[in-house]
Amino acid sequence: MRTLRFLLQKEFKQIFRNKSLLPLIFLMPIIQLLIIPLAADYEIKNINISIVDHDRSSFSRALISKITASGYFVLADYGNSFEDAFKQIEDNESDLILEIPVGFERNLIRENREKLFIAVNAINGTKANLGGAYLNKIIAEYNAEVRLQWTDPERFSPVPKINVASSNWFNPYMNYRFFMVPGILVFLVTMVGAYMASLNIVKEKEIGTIEQINVSPISKVNFILGKLIPFWIIGVFVFSVGLFFVARVVYGIVPLGSIGLIYGFLAIYLVALLGVGLLISTYSDTQQQSMSVAFFVMMIFLLMSGLFTPIESMPEWAQVIAYLNPVTYFIEVMRMVVLKGSEFKDIIPHFLKMIGFAIFFNTWAVWNYRKTS
Amino acid sequence: MKQFFTFVKKEFYHVFRDPKTLLMLFGLPVVQIVLFGFALTNEIKNSKVLIVDYAKDAASQEIITKIGATDEFVLQHQILSHLQIEDEFKTGRARLAIIFPANFQRDLLHQNSTQLQVIADASDPNQANTLTNYINTIVTEYQQSLSEVNGMPYQIRPEIRMLYNPELKGATNFVPGVMALVLMLVCVLMTSVSIVREKELGTMEVLLVSPFNPFMVIIAKAIPYFLLSLVNLSVILVLSITLLEMPFNGSYLLFFAESSLLILTALSLGLLISNSTDSQQTAMLISLMGMLIPTMLLTGFMFPIENMPLPLRVFSNIIPSKWYYLIAKSIMIKGLGFSAIWKETLILLGMTVFLLTVSLKKFKIRLA
Amino acid sequence: MPEIVIKTKQLTKKFGDFTAADSITFEVYKGEIFGFLGANGAGKTTAMRMLCGLSRPSSGEATIAGFDVYTETEKIKRNIGYMSQKFSLYEDLTILENIRFFGGIYGLSDREIEEKSQHLIGLLGLGNETKKLVGALPLGWKQKLAFSVAILHDPKIVFLDEPTGGVDPVTRRQFWDLIYEAADRGITVFVTTHYMDEAEYCNRLSMMVDGEIKALDTPSNLKKQFGVASMDEVFYELARGAKRTAD
Numbered sequence: 006m007r008t009l010r011f012l013l014q015k016e017f018k019q020i021f022r023n024k025s026l027l028p029l030i031f032l033m034p035i036i037q038l039l040i041i042p043l044a045a046d047y048e049i050k051n052i053n054i055s056i057v058d059h060d061r062s063s064f065s066r067a068l069i070s071k072i073t074a075s076g077y078f079v080l081a082d083y084g085n086s087f088e089d090a091f092k093q094i095e096d097n098e099s100d101l102i103l104e105i106p107v108g109f110e111r112n113l114i115r116e117n118r119e120k121l122f123i124a125v126n127a128i129n130g131t132k133a134n135l136g137g138a139y140l141n142k143i144i145a146e147y148n149a150e151v152r153l154q155w156t157d158p159e160r161f162s163p164v165p166k167i168n169v170a171s172s173n174w175f176n177p178y179m180n181y182r183f184f185m186v187p188g189i190l191v192f193l194v195t196m197v198g199a200y201m202a203s204l205n206i207v208k209e210k211e212i213g214t215i216e217q218i219n220v221s222p223i224s225k226v227n228f229i230l231g232k233l234i235p236f237w238i239i240g241v242f243v244f245s246v247g248l249f250f251v252a253r254v255v256y257g258i259v260p261l262g263s264i265g266l267i268y269g270f271l272a273i274y275l276v277a278l279l280g281v282g283l284l285i286s287t288y289s290d291t292q293q294q295s296m297s298v299a300f301f302v303m304m305i306f307l308l309m310s311g312l313f314t315p316i317e318s319m320p321e322w323a324q325v326i327a328y329l330n331p332v333t334y335f336i337e338v339m340r341m342v343v344l345k346g347s348e349f350k351d352i353i354p355h356f357l358k359m360i361g362f363a364i365f366f367n368t369w370a371v372w373n374y375r376k377t378s
Numbered sequence: 379m380k381q382f383f384t385f386v387k388k389e390f391y392h393v394f395r396d397p398k399t400l401l402m403l404f405g406l407p408v409v410q411i412v413l414f415g416f417a418l419t420n421e422i423k424n425s426k427v428l429i430v431d432y433a434k435d436a437a438s439q440e441i442i443t444k445i446g447a448t449d450e451f452v453l454q455h456q457i458l459s460h461l462q463i464e465d466e467f468k469t470g471r472a473r474l475a476i477i478f479p480a481n482f483q484r485d486l487l488h489q490n491s492t493q494l495q496v497i498a499d500a501s502d503p504n505q506a507n508t509l510t511n512y513i514n515t516i517v518t519e520y521q522q523s524l525s526e527v528n529g530m531p532y533q534i535r536p537e538i539r540m541l542y543n544p545e546l547k548g549a550t551n552f553v554p555g556v557m558a559l560v561l562m563l564v565c566v567l568m569t570s571v572s573i574v575r576e577k578e579l580g581t582m583e584v585l586l587v588s589p590f591n592p593f594m595v596i597i598a599k600a601i602p603y604f605l606l607s608l609v610n611l612s613v614i615l616v617l618s619i620t621l622l623e624m625p626f627n628g629s630y631l632l633f634f635a636e637s638s639l640l641i642l643t644a645l646s647l648g649l650l651i652s653n654s655t656d657s658q659q660t661a662m663l664i665s666l667m668g669m670l671i672p673t674m675l676l677t678g679f680m681f682p683i684e685n686m687p688l689p690l691r692v693f694s695n696i697i698p699s700k701w702y703y704l705i706a707k708s709i710m711i712k713g714l715g716f717s718a719i720w721k722e723t724l725i726l727l728g729m730t731v732f733l734l735t736v737s738l739k740k741f742k743i744r745l746a
Numbered sequence: 747m748p749e750i751v752i753k754t755k756q757l758t759k760k761f762g763d764f765t766a767a768d769s770i771t772f773e774v775y776k777g778e779i780f781g782f783l784g785a786n787g788a789g790k791t792t793a794m795r796m797l798c799g800l801s802r803p804s805s806g807e808a809t810i811a812g813f814d815v816y817t818e819t820e821k822i823k824r825n826i827g828y829m830s831q832k833f834s835l836y837e838d839l840t841i842l843e844n845i846r847f848f849g850g851i852y853g854l855s856d857r858e859i860e861e862k863s864q865h866l867i868g869l870l871g872l873g874n875e876t877k878k879l880v881g882a883l884p885l886g887w888k889q890k891l892a893f894s895v896a897i898l899h900d901p902k903i904v905f906l907d908e909p910t911g912g913v914d915p916v917t918r919r920q921f922w923d924l925i926y927e928a929a930d931r932g933i934t935v936f937v938t939t940h941y942m943d944e945a946e947y948c949n950r951l952s953m954m955v956d957g958e959i960k961a962l963d964t965p966s967n968l969k970k971q972f973g974v975a976s977m978d979e980v981f982y983e984l985a986r987g988a989k990r991t992a993d
Contacts, residue, residue, distance in 0.1 A: 007853070008850065008853070010850070011846070011850030011851050012847075012851065014843075014846075015836065015843070018838075018843060019836065019838050019839065022838045022839075022879075023838065025659070025660055025663070029663060029667065033667065037671055040690070041675065043686060043687050043690055044675040044681055044686050045675065045680075046681060046685050046686065049682070049685075051684055051685070094541065095708070095712055095714055095718055097704065113532055113534065117532055118532070118533040118535060119533075119534055119535070120536070120537055121534060121535070121536045122536075122537055122539070123537065123538045123539065124539045124541050125538065125539070125541060126542065127540035127541055127542055127543040127544065127546055128542050128543055128550050128551050128707055128711055129682070130420075130547060130551060131546075131548075133543070133546060134421075134546055135508075137538050138511060140536070141536055144534055144536050145518070145534075147534070148532065148533065148534045151532050151534075152532045155532055165486050165487070165491070165492075165521065165524050166490060166491045166492075167486065167491075167493075167494055167517050167520070167521055168492070168493050168494065169494050169495075169496055169510075170494070170495050171496040171497070171498065171510045171513075171514075172495070172496070172497050173497075173506050173510075174464075174467065174497060174498065174499060174500055175467070175499060175500055175501045176500040176503055177500070179500060179503035180503065181503050181504060183501070183503075184501055184502045184503060196667075212832070212837070213832030213834045214836055216800065216828070216830045216834060217830065217834040218851075220799065220826065220827075220905075221848070221851050221852060222820060222824045222852065223851050292658070292659055293398075293575075293658055293662065294398040296666070297401065298398060298401070300402070301401060301402065301406055301409075304406065304409075304410070305413070308417075308418060309417065313418075313680060314418045314419060314420055315422060315423075315425075315502070315505060317424040317425055317473075318419050318420075318421050318422060318423040318424060319417050319419070320416060323416065323417030323418075326417070340501055341469075341470055345467060345468050345499070345501055346468070347468040351465075351468045351469040351470075352469075
């Protein structure tokens with residue numbers, strides 16, 4: 006125990022003396038937490054639409070004003086040549102073309118049916134899909150209005166109607182940032198923790214002090230604890246600043262569930278994560294190597310964590326990888342506890358798996374850190 | 379000239395003798411292409427949906443079957459009471475719940491109007507929105523199938539054509555972005571670290587006192603990374619065309635020319651970083667931590683730039699990969715020629731010239 | 747008969763096909779300054795790492811301070827000090843912090859640490875520099891400090907791996923004064939070096955060539971044995987026959 010105290014004193018002094026590392030640990034996560042949620046927004050709005058109106062009738066004008074009034078679309082161009090509109094798609098000035106054929110009004114009234122042509126720039130499939138759906142919805146509404154206006158109520162029996170009443174729980178204002186901020190916070194803590202832990206032992210290897218430690222009677226476990234505890238504390242600190250300062254003050258996110266539960270999970274998560282960092286460290290000889298490997302691992306952790314894209318939509322093999330990624334669980338837990346107020350009983354499986362990760366990675370790291378070769 | 383090639387050869391040795399660098403150089407792009415191509419998608423699929431069916435009649439059954447038949451939904455299980463919904467949401471076992479009231483079909487047939495309640499776990503608002511929309515579409519279709527029997531007047535039928543990407547594959551959007559990201563990160567990181575390493579080891583001084591022109595030193599250091607990046611790009615291209623079945627509609631020559639331009643921009647940036655720092659660690663931190671997030675977010679392939687707040691939109695203009703992303707999409711997918719991308723090309727060219735001038739100036743001062 | 751503190755018998759270390767240290771057999775007595783000489787790549791560092799418990803021997807026997815190198819490495823570590831070729835104090839800690847840290851991990855009490863650091867700082871004349879980061883000290887001082895830290899816990903044996911590389915002659919002389927002082931206190935000194943004048947300071951010397959010990963005696967006996975006037979010549983005589991080239 007006494008040895009550990011000396012190890013901890015030393016580590017903290019070294020961390021706080023490293024002037025290039027400090028801003029990275031404390032400032033960067035906060036700045037990123039302020040910026041990323043602003044950028045990470047899937048909400049599709051302001052879709053640029055080019056309308057090619059060959060009809061120029063009161064019907065076509067009514068439809069167009071309905072589209073522009075919807076709030077989803079910005080009228081980029083109104084003309085009568087499809088080629089011109091297509092050119093705008095090529096130049097990224099427009100996302101979508103609506104072509105209203107000649108005789109739209111006449112045909113609709115006389116023949117009871119008429120077509121509309123929509124062409125969407127589908128390079129971004131999600132955006133295209135949503136844009137198309139929005140436009141379809143507006144056209145359907147317009148169609149209903151026309152029908153109401155022109156139908157003799159006596160002639161047709163009223164259309165059976167199913168009213169869909171939808172409600173959104175846990176995030177009634179549909180604020181996307183509420184969803185992103187807890188996840189991004191997890192990821193930033195992960196980056197800081199894993200990078201520092203992976204660099205640290207390697208640094209002692211590189212400058213040769215590890216030899217001095219290896220001939221001393223310090224036990225493996227003490228040495229590794231001496232390395233883990235400072236980063237564990239820093240991890241908790243960074244997380245707290247993010248949660249209480251940035252998330253609460255800047256984004257107004259107040260966890261619905263228990264703060265104690267979040268910290269309980271964080272405690273175990275950090276142990277698992279630092280284990281990953283140590284593991285990378287024990288497999289590298291230079292700081293550059295461990296940084297490259299850590300970056301590689303972090304990249305996969307980031308992409309496969311469900312932070313930006315839903316895990317359910319992944320193919321099965323990818324879901325297997327995602328569920329072998331400790332980051333996935335903490336992001337889930339954060340979103341559940343912070344947004345939905347989930348309780349301990351709801352996240353018991355997450356706890357058990359995280360304890361498993363912590364034991365697995367640390368055992369491997371301790372086993373691989375040999376004092377003798 | 380012979381000296382020059384000796385030097386270039388030496389740089390190649392550095393790269394090929396370090397397996398962990400090679401992992402960065404070639405492993406990362408391949409992994410990214412596979413992940414982005416196959417694993418990551420913005421689409422909402424396989425969402426678990428709870429059914430609370432108080433009606434248990436033909437109409438509710440038909441709608442449930444329709445929902446279960448889509449890719450978007452997986453019927454979780456039917457629960458008996460809506461009171462259980464919150465618990466199910468809290469454990470994450472479901473994303474959406476649909477409640478059919480008793481007398482669902484009877485109301486529909488006799489009163490011509492009935493209710494259906496959809497409750498979404500909106501902790502992910504994007505997903506909640508999309509799922510609610512899907513349900514709406516399914517219900518509308520069902521409704522229309524009822525009306526069709528009656529014969530509807532005044533029907534407007536929109537015909538949608540998905541240009542460039544009829545199957546709405548995520549890869550079409552991601553791949554040009556991943557190319558931009560990989561070229562940027564790899565080039566900036568590799569050049570900056572390799573130059574700083576020579577400084578740290580003291581070998582830079584040896585090179586500078588040699589009769590070799592110092593500018594040639596820099597060029598010789600850049601050439602291997604330039605070539606490796608082109609190889610890298612080709613690997614990504616081959617993978618995405620064969621594995622991901624991406625289209626390539628434009629000119630390969632133009633594509634490689636534009637890519638070379640981005641590589642040059644990245645190399646110049648790497649040079650600038652290496653001139654401004656003295657340790658490999660700092661160079662790495664700047665190139666990785668400082669560049670990864672902005673490049674990933676502001677290139678535009680993960681999140682649409684036009685949705686971002688104004689300061690970020692403005693800032694995104696100085697990210698070279700943003701312009702390359704526009705160029706790559708135009709050439710690869712839209713199959714456009716140079717006339718469509720000359721503006722973006724000019725901007726990249728301007729950036730390169732600027733970065734190169736600044737860093738060479740700094741380099742000269744250091745020599746003096 | 748003086749007490750034996752290091753005893754090896756047929757100690758061997760192989761890395762694959764390469765035999766770095768081949769059947770090394772020797773004894774070192776308490777309070778002795780034992781020089782361990784050899785060209786670069788002769789196997790000195792490998793042998794020393796085995797004795798410190800940093801590397802497991804492939805075969806043979808060895809006891810350090812009475813403890814077995816296979817089974818009792820942790821006990822060995824309590825009884826030895828070590829100073830490596832690479833300078834190995836923490837450059838981003840101050841002098842006092844380094845002393846306190848290493849004292850602490852060897853289990854000295856706070857009072858002992860306090861007393862010893864005062865003594866040490868007085869001895870090295872570093873009174874005004876205690877708050878300085880070690881990284882800011884000149885190399886010679888760093889090495890003297892590293893040695894003092896290595897014997898802070900009064901080990902039975904201290905292993906020094908080329909301790910005076912890159913240091914000027916005056917500082918080297920001062921460094922050896924520290925070594926003598928330690929030996930007088932009964933600490934056995936096991937030192938590798940390239941400097942033949944330093945070899946002359948040792949009580950006994952061993953010469954390693956190609957992983958084997960080719961000669962072992964006092965400096966004067968060795969000179970007599972080879973019929974030469976200086977240690978330099980002894981070294982050349984032996985090293986000339988080496989098959990391994992230096993690294």
